[in-house]
Amino acid sequence: MRLIDARERTAAIGAPMRNAAIAFDAMSASAVALVTDQGVTGYAFDSIGRYGKGALLRERFFPRLLAAPPDSLLDRHGVIDPPACARAAMANEKPGGHGERPGAVGLIEAAAWDLRAKIERLPLWRSLADYYGTRDAGASIRVYASCGHFRDDRLLADEVARARDAGYACVKIKVAGTLEDRERIVALAGGGPLAIDVNGALAPQIAQRWFAAMAEFRLAWIEEPAPPLDYELTRRYAELTPAPLATGENLFSYDDARNLLRYGGLRRERDLLQFDPLLSYGVAEYVRILELFAGWARRQFLPHAGHLFAAHCVAGLGLGMAEAAPEATLPYGGYWDGVRVQDGCVKIPDLPGVGYEAKANLFALLEHR
Amino acid sequence: MRLIDARERTAAIGAPMRNAAIAFDAMSASAVALVTDQGVTGYAFDSIGRYGKGALLRERFFPRLLAAPPDSLLDRHGVIDPPACARAAMANEKPGGHGERPGAVGLIEAAAWDLRAKIERLPLWRSLADYYGTRDAGASIRVYASCGHFRDDRLLADEVARARDAGYACVKIKVAGTLEDRERIVALAGGGPLAIDVNGALAPQIAQRWFAAMAEFRLAWIEEPAPPLDYELTRRYAELTPAPLATGENLFSYDDARNLLRYGGLRRERDLLQFDPLLSYGVAEYVRILELFAGWARRQFLPHAGHLFAAHCVAGLGLGMAEAAPEATLPYGGYWDGVRVQDGCVKIPDLPGVGYEAKANLFALLEHR
DSSP states (O other): OOEEEEEEEEEEOOOSOBOSSOBOTTOEEEEEEEEETTSOEEEEEOOSSSOOOHHHIIIIIHHHHHHSOGGGGBOTTSSBOHHHHHHHHTTTOOSSOOSHHHHHHHHHHHHHHHHHHHHTTSBHHHHHHHHHTOSSOOSEEEEEEEEOOBSOGGGHHHHHHHHHHTTOSEEEEEOOSSTTHHHHHHTTTTSSOEEEEOTTOOOGGGHHHHHHHHGGGOOSOEEOOSOTTOHHHHHHHHHHOSSOEEEOTTOOSHHHHHHHHHHSOOOTTTOEEOOOGGGTTOHHHHHHHHHHSTTSOGGGBOOOSOHHHHHHHHHHHTOSOEEEBOOTTSTTBSOSTTOOOBTTEEEOOSOSBTOGGGSHHHHHHHTTO | OOEEEEEEEEEEOOOSOBOSSOBOTTOEEEEEEEEETTSOEEEEEOOSSSOOOHHHIIIIIHHHHHHSOGGGGBOTTSSBOHHHHHHHHTTTOOSSOOSSHHHHHHHHHHHHHHHHHHHTTSBHHHHHHHHHTOSSOOSEEEEEEEEOOBSOGGGHHHHHHHHHHTTOSEEEEEOOSSTTHHHHHHTTTTSSOEEEEOTTOOOGGGHHHHHHHHGGGOOSOEEOSSOTTOHHHHHHHHHHOSSOEEEOTTOOSHHHHHHHHHHSOOOTTTOEEOOOGGGTTOHHHHHHHHHHSTTSOGGGBOOOSOHHHHHHHHHHHTOSOEEEBOOTTSTTBSOSTTOOOBTTEEEOOSOSBTOGGGSHHHHHHHTTO
16 A cells, blocks of 8 residues: 555634634644545544644655655554654654644644554544553543633623533633633533633733632633743642643643653642644654653543544543534534534544544545535 | 835755754755835845745745734834834744744744844844844854764865864864764864764763763863753753753744753853754844843853854854854855955954845845846
């Protein structure tokens, strides 16, 4: 088997919403297809929030992948080996500088995983579990709903109620990192587990008062109170609150994850890790990170975004929970057509690969229709 | 004044050489031009080693720059303000993930600096010194020659001798981070100050013996013995050698530089910092880094690569030394046509801006001829 084409399409996914750090009006995402000479195609779709990677893919990573000796991309059984695809893409790249590159390479590896699982006629989670020897893998996973981007505050309670009605137990909302956050949360408390995402915006001067104000809510977690690379501030914030902290979605490599572990003061019995395999060179790098966090429970890993691909990673690697945009009319929202969230869980349908073909509005983007 | 166009051309600059980490066969670099409605154009040319950034510039950063209200890009005197250009380019970018993006934004800021200095009819170093209030700025700077990429070892002594003949005092060569390095260095020792660049490749198991073997040479510095983000290993290596260590060229943001300072164990009286303004969001971010390293002498800052632009930064910010590829027939080698290196120093000619127009083979790339 050999790859005969690699394609990318940058999809505009702008939405009139904000978090505490950025606006999403002009947001884009990459849809990737790896085409083989055997009629099977592997797909990948971006995590949302850092723009498409089409140009990097076309300039550097696709040409290297397609120029690699076909056998060098296969495992010893002759099946496509996704980590080998990522390695081929990374030839002659300097160390450090983990920004857009890990997202571009992650997309290639993800599409190769879709391909591998299809060739094996397995759902991706099963293929991943076999490859990495996960013992407690299964099709049912816990999911949470990501809500409350800054649009119109009056709509927030509605949005959260709709997510809970749709079957989500745990819901996450965006907050501003100011003392007004209390009011935003009070209006929602009591309905079920609630997490908040500060997107790095909490000011150190008010941190003590802010964490004290949050104490009344028994939050599921507090996400990114400090900027992603400020490990020292993360460490200090961890000392200010008994609530679980969650972070890592803006660290895109093993090396950065190791620095978070070394310096971030995270608490092994409590805190949560949100590295995103799709934005971070793919599953092979992610598994190295899992191994680095020896002694941490797999359920403490909640990959950021990633949608259907991330759901398979959660199932196939035995992770804690997948993040979902609950709005199924969005290509990157909801799950496979007809699949419902129930009691905060989703059962991945028994389809080969990721199953993009079974979510019509997303597959239309992937197949460039 | 307003910007009417922003252009990028990706130049192939492949060369049959290696360092300890990558090969340069397919290397590329970006040439950027910012065109105004007043007949003056600002230019920037990439640092070498991490590929061109054309696609990112065209997809994200040029459109934002050209869509910004023209007045928002000017200072209170109505002159173009390069840091404001970088801020416009960075609208709606998430924190963290400092990879290709800082290089693309750095190019925009650099071209805006060329523009600003031309409008002021000043050489860039003088414009920078005025903007940032540098007291000991001057046109003469120290430079060193970067040699000894892995090509053919028999040519190395020749290459170094030619650099010294051309007027360079300090010469840097690439080494492999193995115990065979000693032999490579012995053949060159005695001719003048010598630095070595390990490109992160030294294996921890042999580090103690390797540093002991290096002790006989009184090296000017040992560059990147540890991988760029492994601050803990950098700290341990600093304990193993009295030789100055140099690092930082693969850290592309204030946040990453702060982590190096916090955790890298670098020695304030001795070690050298090689952050590259062109790869790291530009001069405004670089000056924030200089301020972060309070108590460190400006002469300890040796910006990586950057060529003519970096030479102006060294002069205008009072830094230690600029790096040069000594081969003037390369667009990114040598200095302005007719300018000679003498006793390890270069005097920047009195031309407006960076003076790209006075290096014919580079200007041909910038003007897309």
